[in-house]
Amino acid sequence: MSATVTWTARVAAYLAYRRSFGFELTIDGRQVESFARFADQCGAETFTLELAADWARASKRPNRIRWARRIEVLRSFARFCLRTDAETIIPPRNLFGPGHRRLVPHIYTDVELRTLLVETDRLGPPGSLRPATYRTLFGLLAATGLRISEALALTRTDVDLEVGVLDIRDAKCHQRRFVPLHASVPPHLKAYAELRDRLVLRPGSDHFFVRDDGRPVDRRRVLYALHSLCRQLGWQPRGDYVHHRLHxxxxxxxxxxxxxxxxxxxxxxxxxxxxxxxxxxxxxxxxxxxxxxxxxxxxxxxxxxxxxxxxxxx
Incomplete structure (x- = not known):
């Protein structure tokens, strides 16, 4: 590979190539760009095992799991480089050991789910849409397994209450899908929509879930509401995570x-x-x-x- 081509340029070509196939590479892209800056500063001409290992160990979090994850990100880029530079060395996946440790999540019981939904009535302010928004949103997540990003991206036209189907257009990797609803779910969504339209006379968006001012609900507020409810209930998460997660x-x-x-x-x-x-x-x-x-x-x-x-x- 010509030394006149910077690593930044090589990474830009790699990301453009991968993204042309629909991969977003948001986090991985930033990681590979970080590697490019590191390699350019080192004056490296070829992708070597030593170069990859040095960059991995340069992480601000010095632990082997973090290093291993950085190596995983580089492997695809190394294969891309190999097409034009036969001297490229693809780092082995196990160079620093496993890059992932399976953390045990909090699996809710039926009683916990019912209690969580009932507890939303205590969310203020009184007379606002907020309690109904979070009760309906948490119930929908539990009943469908949607990602929180997918639920918050739903518009009014995405929710077909007559047929009982959700149109998930803003899905991961841009893959559209239709999610059928259990017969018990549409009545709750309909009740929320009717209350929303009574309380929010001038919606600022066509999102299905909105705040009292008509703007769409965001992930940060949803997570804050979940943490508030769990604190009120005195719940501690089971598993390996410090806090309860929407996921x-x-x-x-x-x-x-x-x-x-x-x-x-x-x-x-x-x-x-x-x-x-x-x-x-x-x-x-x-x-x-x-x-x-x-x-x-x-x-x-x-x-x-x-x-x-x-x-x-x-």
């Missing part, structure tokens, strides 16, 4: 759906494939990732293996 509602939906498939002795492989599409995963393996470290699912998996082993020994 735990999505995680709860996926895990509980899988448990139901097992308990009802459904065709699990077929059901999980449908679930993967429902929640907007590009690959079914992304759905399986949600099961890691969940005791209930691990117990069921153990039971299935025990049955298999008994059958094999007879």
């Amino acid at each position: 735990d509602l999505r995680h709860t939906f996926i895990v509980r759906s899988a448990l139901r498939f097992h308990q009802q002795e459904e065709d699990v492989a077929r059901c999980l494939s449908a679930l993967s599409i429902h929640v907007g995963h590009a690959k079914v393996v992304d759905t399986y990732w949600y099961f890691t470290g969940i005791p209930e699912l691990m117990a069921i998996a153990g039971e299935h293996f025990h049955r298999y082993a008994e059958g094999a020994s007879t």
